[in-house]
Amino acid sequence: MGKKYLPEYKAARTLWEDDQLEEYKSAMEELLDEHDVPVNIYMRVLILLSISTDDRDKAEDARLACETFWQFTRKRYLYDPDRWAQTTLRCIRESLDELREVPEEEALERQAEEARRGWRRCDHLLKILYGDSDRDNENKAGVSKALWGIVEFHLRFEG
Structure with missing residues (x-):
């Protein structure tokens, strides 16, 4: 898993943390347009896009795409002793699990509001x-x- 795009990812994430959402979204989209972005960066970008959008459909699409990438990447590195790869995959899995809980909580809130x-x-x-x-x-x-x-x-x- 390469580190070529890590500085760009960190810069974009800093924009997000500083509430510069328009600049952040364009920086993330630029990263996604690169054809040689490593899958770990790509998954992290999808997670951040899922978190940052107000459109629940787009957020869910980004989460599901990341889930798919994670499954394939996990199979690739299943028996790889590379600790960095395993740690990265574990962190991404934790983020995906948290993202999955958000729609469930929102669905419960929507049901309660409808009631x-x-x-x-x-x-x-x-x-x-x-x-x-x-x-x-x-x-x-x-x-x-x-x-x-x-x-x-x-x-x-x-x-």
Whole structure:
């Protein structure tokens, strides 16, 4: 795994850490356009692009591409005694595992928010049906006006 592009990668990462996102993205894209970028740098660039984009589809595409590269690279270096290669692959694996957790957490948050919205919609519909105050909408039988028609219909046709 070569080190030719490591300075460019570190410079681009520094841009990201300094919140210069436009410059960072163009530097990363330039690195990805190079045909002889080592796979370890390529995977790291994909990880950083996945982290930095607001577009969840692009982030997931970058993560999946990195996962594929990692699988092939892991097979290549599976029995290689090179500690640097093993350490690099382990660090990239840890980053990929963290990236995989992000969509899962976001999915759980989205589901919780959808449930909250559903309950709010339900509450809104109940207010429409029953009004703001249950006491104002109850009739003598103790049934709200919205349900009274159903009860009345049921009593007429069953009795």
